[in-house]
Amino acid sequence: VRPITILSDYGLADEFAGVVHGVIARLAPEARIIDLSHGVPRQDVQAGALMLLRALPFTPPGVHLAIVDPEVGARRRAVALRCAEEDRLLVGPDNGLLMEAAERFGGVVEAVEISSSPWRLEPVSATFHGRDLFAAVAARLAAGEPLAEAGEPMDPADLRRLTLPRPEALPGGGLLVHALHVDAYGNVQLDARHDDSRSAGLELGAALRIAGQRARFVRTFADGERGELLLYEDAAQMLAVAVNAGDAARLLGLRSGDEVRITPA
């Protein structure tokens, strides 16, 4: 029996996540379930895709269910995928949510369209595919049933992919980056890595301007002084902005998707 991880934008106020657990427990009573988070910002597919990418390398191989599905009930496909590495199976809507994580594990080697899966719970509701379709398919896969029987085979090349922002070098030096994610501490993950900052001539220890404010490029935010604005490499090996003992997103008024200019001071 494989473990199942779940990521969704259901939140925890409603019973949605609990019902997904219930469906899995009926169909695969032995499967361990790990909630990665149900706190993806509502219907934000990109945020969910990046959260899945950050989390999966630290989970056991198994079935990875992800549900951020603004087009539920419309024409979007539902899919189950096998990655090239580590026998990881991904289940969710075909809207790009699964694809960053899939690339991390060598890409998709087998794809199945599951909208009419023989494993679905009838009657399939128009709005709660997490319960009626995705949970049921994830549970059967966890219990060891073959992926090919989950639905109709499809060409992995037809899967939808996200277009993620990319950092750009600024003409006068520095980087134009984007806020990928604001965590609950107010730390802001950017779409850049150490390689990008090095190429743009930004060195560890340097004084910077971030969105116009004085800042410093440090190894960890604990290296800064209380209240200081800092650029550092976060736990996902992405560059991030923080305020020591403070909230960088609030200080800079940043939300995920926003552009940020980082320049030498």
Place this chain on the structure above:
Amino acid sequence: VRPITILSDYGLADEFAGVVHGVIARLAPEARIIDLSHGVPRQDVQAGALMLLRALPFTPPGVHLAIVDPEVGARRRAVALRCAEEDRLLVGPDNGLLMEAAERFGGVVEAVEISSSPWRLEPVSATFHGRDLFAAVAARLAAGEPLAEAGEPMDPADLRRLTLPRPEALPGGGLLVHALHVDAYGNVQLDARHDDSRSAGLELGAALRIAGQRARFVRTFADGERGELLLYEDAAQMLAVAVNAGDAARLLGLRSGDEVRITPA
């Protein structure tokens, strides 16, 4: 060993739900625990009863613990119940919280008053019966001890029931309904079903007015245009109001319990 589901209004900011897990893990280490939700609106017994009703048909049979208990420490009874169907056991306060779910499983065939249960944790606090009473009783039942030993037998006819609102046909056509539940997406579940709308002359595809606003009666909210106000059947087979890619509760200023008029346009 039976699985245990938990529903409560404890929220997740405090350690209350974790402590309930702890008590169960001490008394029934093998029992699987499924959190349905700890996000029932504070002390809203009706909201909890409806959430339990929506969730339980999708969970495995077992012990179903529910705690929304504004009268804790006062005179209300605490009870453990056996349903007629599927060997489902319900544990919680006798304030109506358990009874909608009980009806769904054929009604109550055995009821036990557990306020002085021999299984309670001494000293029983005046405020945290979830820990000292309900979790302990649920754990023992999950471990296979007989319901009759949980406390004193009582007549199921004496259990308290909720009076739920019912939709009414409006004289000029249409329905007067009530908002039962607002989910985290802002979708509003109503106390009406397709049968009610048909009786009131409202047909799928029809143009409507909901709380005075132009709306349409569709199969699923994905059938509407972006921003359109919609009436549809939700995943619990209840009629519901949504805005495609929006928040219907906010648009209409609706909270659970509010009256809503649905009329032909």
Place this chain on the structure above:
Amino acid sequence: VRPITILSDYGLADEFAGVVHGVIARLAPEARIIDLSHGVPRQDVQAGALMLLRALPFTPPGVHLAIVDPEVGARRRAVALRCAEEDRLLVGPDNGLLMEAAERFGGVVEAVEISSSPWRLEPVSATFHGRDLFAAVAARLAAGEPLAEAGEPMDPADLRRLTLPRPEALPGGGLLVHALHVDAYGNVQLDARHDDSRSAGLELGAALRIAGQRARFVRTFADGERGELLLYEDAAQMLAVAVNAGDAARLLGLRSGDEVRITPA
């Protein structure tokens, strides 16, 4: 295999708590995990320490992981501790977070500094020790590996401790107390017990002033009338302030850490 409990200030919006589960599930697939709460107020070490103290007596003995770590990446030690009683192991930062719970179980009899633990996940990030250090150490201990192999031995006397507030008798009668914790219902736990109130001449049933407002000292908040301000003993056997069917913290404008005067009316 020992069970593992987790307490943190990670919240549930991000994937942090899920990733900690993932790391444990990889290293100790058989270990049961109990989330006590991830809702400790951000970086509030005292609040976390008190939450751990309230919860642990109700959990099975095992490994107790706690992460509220404002100094992560700075010089603070990371530790794993064995308590004198019940074979309880505590894992977390050496900032006082673990010590109230440790005292509850007879104090620390073995302490190990784990910052350079051979069990850590390389590369250890500067910011997510919950993932790279604490979860890995907790998992190995749960799987039965010896505490002494988790890192370098240290003297338990060198562990950092919190200085908690203490109630003071007021010259004219009554008590000066402190708000330790505001729960999600708005009930305010104080740093006083029945012994303190008795010493200060406050008797059960008495009319009081709390922060200047008329109040009553009752056995349980259900003994008060609707809307009445009440002093009572809470489920952790601490004195607490509540409003029957209301929110005492909001009424009195209290936050954790605030001083509160309780005097005879």
